[in-house]
Amino acid sequence: xxxxxxWAIGALFVSGSALAYIAVGDLGxxxxxxxxxxxxVAAKQKAxxxxxxxxxxxxxxxxxxxxxxxxxxxTDGTTTVPVTTQxxxxxxxxxxxxxxxxxxxxxxxxFTSKRMMVKHDNEYRxxxxxxxxxxxxxxxxxxxx
Amino acid sequence: MKNQWEHAVGLFxxxxxxxxxxxxxxxxxxxxxxxxxxxxxxVHVPTAWVTLLVFTMVFFVSIAxxxxxxWRWDALQESGTEVGVxxxxxxxxxxxxxxxxxxxxxWDWDPRLxxxxxxxxxxxxxxxxxxxxxxxxxRATLTAVASIVAYVDVPIVYFSVRWWRSLHQVQSSPNxxxxxxxxPLRINAFAMLFxxxxxxxxxxxxxxxxxxxxxxELEAA
Numbered sequence: 449x450x451x452x453x454x455w456a457i458g459a460l461f462v463s464g465s466a467l468a469y470i471a472v473g474d475l476g477x478x479x480x481x482x483x484x485x486x487x488x489v490a491a492k493q494k495a496x497x498x499x500x501x502x503x504x505x506x507x508x509x510x511x512x513x514x515x516x517x518x519x520x521x522x523t524d525g526t527t528t529v530p531v532t533t534q535x536x537x538x539x540x541x542x543x544x545x546x547x548x549x550x551x552x553x554x555x556x557x558x559f560t561s562k563r564m565m566v567k568h569d570n571e572y573r574x575x576x577x578x579x580x581x582x583x584x585x586x587x588x589x590x591x592x593x
Numbered sequence: 594m595k596n597q598w599e600h601a602v603g604l605f606x607x608x609x610x611x612x613x614x615x616x617x618x619x620x621x622x623x624x625x626x627x628x629x630x631x632x633x634x635x636v637h638v639p640t641a642w643v644t645l646l647v648f649t650m651v652f653f654v655s656i657a658x659x660x661x662x663x664w665r666w667d668a669l670q671e672s673g674t675e676v677g678v679x680x681x682x683x684x685x686x687x688x689x690x691x692x693x694x695x696x697x698x699x700w701d702w703d704p705r706l707x708x709x710x711x712x713x714x715x716x717x718x719x720x721x722x723x724x725x726x727x728x729x730x731x732r733a734t735l736t737a738v739a740s741i742v743a744y745v746d747v748p749i750v751y752f753s754v755r756w757w758r759s760l761h762q763v764q765s766s767p768n769x770x771x772x773x774x775x776x777p778l779r780i781n782a783f784a785m786l787f788x789x790x791x792x793x794x795x796x797x798x799x800x801x802x803x804x805x806x807x808x809x810e811l812e813a814a
Contacts, residue, residue, distance in 0.1 A: 452734055456659035459741035466745045471756070481703050481758045503758065538697025540626060548701075548760055565696045570762040571769045572631055574622035 533561040599794035606787025613780030655737035667733035672796035681713035705761035
């Protein structure tokens with residue numbers, strides 16, 4: 449069974465170092481699920497044309513439905529990006545909630561979304577009469593990992 | 594009835610599941626935004642916990658096989674992996690059903706979802722690997738090594754929502770969940786745990802019998 453113990457040590461070493469690499473390595477820098485508006489604007493031409501994901505909050509008061517088009521702004525508190533889409537929004541979609549929109553941005557900074565996703569936070573609450581969701585809870589949906 | 598202990602555990606789990614699901618469906622309030630859709634949490638979250646727990650067991654029995662070389666560890670590796678993969682598939686389906694009305698999509702390649710899919714595929718591949726190797730000792734050793742390596746994905750799945758930006762929300766805690774919703778969640782967590790133990794125990798006996806048959810054939814040959 450001596451050889452098997454070597455196998456055990458080898459396997460543990462492989463999985464341990466893989467975990468360490470992923471946990472402390474800079475993988476997150478290269479592997480970003482979505483860009484914040486600030487990052488996208490900072491990337492300038494690099495962001496234009498390619499299909500990217502943009503994540504942020506739907507800026508309160510920015511939602512303008514016109515015909516089959518939905519216009520709103522996505523913000524991270526610092527930078528705001530205008531988004532237009534012809535998609536049907538998810539039922540949870542509303543002002544102030546976190547969204548991840550997939551699509552392209554043009555040179556003028558206008559984002560066109562072909563796929564919209566609503567981010568739900570980790571709070572589960574019973575409805576109360578006349579309650580309004582707090583802003584803090586909304587920002588909670590955009591917590592960065 | 595033989596092997597009564599595991600049937601007792603399993604039946605207890607089923608009763609708990611009925612109580613927890615009844616509470617989750619009819620007693621607990623709906624979520625203020627998601628409405629009734631959030632009730633799937635009462636099976637989804639327990640399934641997730643138990644899936645990761647079962648793969649954790651597979652990890653330790655794999656090490657035990659490599660150190661001890663006793664067949665019971667290999668049989669547990671096989672049964673645990675199989676139950677874990679089934680639970681993992683259930684987990685992905687439940688999540689998908691919840692995601693469509695909440696996020697608006699059935700699936701997206703966010704870190705949590707991707708790493709979970711990798712987890713299920715990796716252990717599914719280990720099950721396939723088992724069927725390819727005829728020599729029981731070789732099979733046990735190779736799948737134990739593969740399981741230890743594949744297990745690395747379990748902490749990654751757990752921390753994916755904290756390490757990286759994701760669509761999936763981070764773990765809830767009793768602070769972020771209404772008290773009325775915590776009780777059915779806890780009941781169902783124990784229910785799923787007992788049911789998983791039941792399945793693993795049943796599957797373990799099959800694995801032992803197959804191993805015994807294989808040994809007989811090898812001796813006869």
